[in-house]
Structures are given as C-alpha cells and as structure tokens.
C-alpha cells in the first residue's frame with residue numbers, strides 16, 4: 001500500500017534483513033559485425049538468418065532456479081517472477097515465525113493489535129518490554145486453556161489464534177495473516193521447503209558501433225563476466241601481425257583494457273622461497289571468442305601470434 005505508514009514500515013523491513021544476490025551478468029562486447037548477436041542466438045539455439053546490427057544494448061533476461069548442491073541451473077517459465085517474489089517473502093515470514101516459536105519454550109505468541117498499527121508478534125519473554133515501549137498496544141486477554149506444548153513449526157501455518165477482543169480479532173491481524181497465507185501459498189503455490197535458489201541470468205549484447213563506445217563505459221562493472229568477440233579473419237589484414245594499428249586488433253585490445261580497468265584483483269606478486277612469480281588472474285573474468293573462423297585464410301599459428309602479441 002502506498003500510504004505513508006506502509007512506506008515507512010516497508011523501508012524499516014528492508015533494513016531488517018538481507019539475502020544473497022544471485023544474479024549473473026554476462027556482457028558480450030566486440031567490434032561491429034564481429035558476430036556477437038549471432039553467437040548469442042546460437043547459444044540460445046535460435047535461428048541466425050535474420051540477424052541485424054544491434055542498436056545500443058540488447059538485454060536478455062533468463063530466470064533460473066539453481067540447485068545449490070549440483071550447481072545445475074534450470075530455466076524457468078514466464079510466471080516465475082511472482083512466484084519468486086512470494087517465495088522470498090514467505091520464507092522470510094516463516095523464518096521469523098519459527099524464531100518466535102523456538103527461542104523460548106513453551107512459546108506463547110500473542111498478537112498485539114492496535115488500529116493503524118502494524119501487526120506485532122509479542123513473545124512472553126519480551127512482553128513487558130514490548131508493552132512498556134508501546135503503551136498503546138492492547139494486549140489480548142490470556143487464553144482460558146493452558147498454552148499448548150511447543151510443537152515443531154508447521155510450514156504454512158498462520159500465527160496462533162488466541163481468544164482476543166472480537167473487535168480486534170476481526171480486524172487487521174487475522175485478516176492480514178489469512179490474506180498473506182492465501183496470497184503466498186494458494187495463488188503462487190510457493191513450496192516453502194524448496195531449497196533451490198533463484199537467480200536472473202542477464203545477457204547484455206552491446207552494439208559494436210564505435211559511436212556507442214563512450215556510453216559503454218557506464219555499463220561495464222566488476223560484477224559481470226565478459227565475452228570479448230573478435231573476428232579471427234581480420235588478423236590477416238595488412239600490418240596486423242605485430243602492428244597495433246590494425247583496427248580490428250586495436251579494438252579487441254581496447255575492450256580487454258576497458259574491462260580490466262574494473263579489475264578487482266590487482267596483479268599479485270607471489271613471493272615464494274626461491275623466486276617471485278606473478279599471478280595473471282584477473283577479475284572480472286573474460287572469455288575470448290574468435291568468430292569468422294570460416295573466413296580465415298592464414299595458418300592458425302599466424303592468427304594466434306597476432307593475439308599473442310597483445311599479451312592478454
């Protein structure tokens with residue numbers, strides 16, 4: 001809800017928890033016409049006959065569900081977004097409920113309600129503190145029956161219901177709990193025992209046009225992986241070998257340098273007993289893809305020498 005109270009509450013809740021970000025970004029860069037879009041289409045198993053030059057950046061988003069154990073990532077269908085949001089909310093909500101129930105045993109969770117006040121779960125141990133801090137909260141009367149022995153928390157169970165003032169009970173708390181449960185379990189079929197993690201795989205297909213280059217800098221970051229695509233057949237252009245003035249090769253070098261401006265790991269000097277060696281591990285990771293192999297006329301070794309010269 002967009003009222004002021006809800007927004008404040010929402011912002012507080014945002015600060016109260018955290019989760020691992022599992023999104024992956026793969027950025028594909030290289031000279032115009034190098035075959036970036038064709039490569040991506042091939043990777044997606046799509047047709048490449050109608051590929052046209054990319055304008056700006058084309059972003060592909062693929063929703064994945066990752067098995068944490070075997071590392072296999074599965075593509076999800078279109079309604080993933082809502083399910084994922086609900087799963088995130090619901091797991092957090094359940095975690096909080098379970099904490100309340102298991103910290104103190106037996107736990108007697110009450111729902112303190114006040115009109116225009118968010119639902120607050122008060123546990124016995126903190127009752128006095130909570131009540132004194134929030135004097136306006138109406139404490140529900142104690143249940144006639146003795147509190148139940150602590151049970152293992154059940155998955156989709158709403159907060160325990162206690163005999164409370166009918167005016168209160170009919171209002172926000174129960175309704176909210178019911179709505180919440182319905183929304184999360186019935187509609188989106190969230191499996192709360194689901195141990196899998198969700199992530200979005202984003203593939204950025206950059207335009208190779210040199211006019212776009214200065215804007216590309218804005219989008220390069222260390223939290224990505226890169227594919228640098230280069231036309232192998234242009235390595236045999238005049239002066240290519242050992243000559244940085246070859247346009248194709250220069251642009252290739254430009255991309256490698258630009259990406260590594262964001263390097264997280266400085267080149268490390270590893271000192272061992274007898275010698276000092278240098279680690280070439282650079283972050284972010286870059287995969288080099290040679291395209292137009294079918295059009296290469298030089299020997300493979302000669303092409304390799306051109307790129308070797310660049311000391312990448």
Ligand SMILES: Nc1nc2c(ncn2[C@@H]2O[C@H](COP(=O)(O)OP(=O)(O)OP(=O)(O)O)[C@@H](O)[C@H]2O)c(=O)[nH]1
Pocket residue numbers: 030031032033034035036037038039048051052053054055206207208209291292293294295
């Ligand atoms: N012969 C040959 N043609 C290719 C190869 N890869 C791509 N092409 C062709 O090269 C042209 C340009 O390919 P794109 O995939 O649009 O290249 P791009 O790097 O995305 O180009 P921009 O988006 O303009 O930067 C298309 O006509 C492709 O069919 C290849 O390996 N061999």
Ligand SMILES: [Mg+2]
Pocket residue numbers: 036037038052053054205206207208
């Ligand atoms: Mg393209």
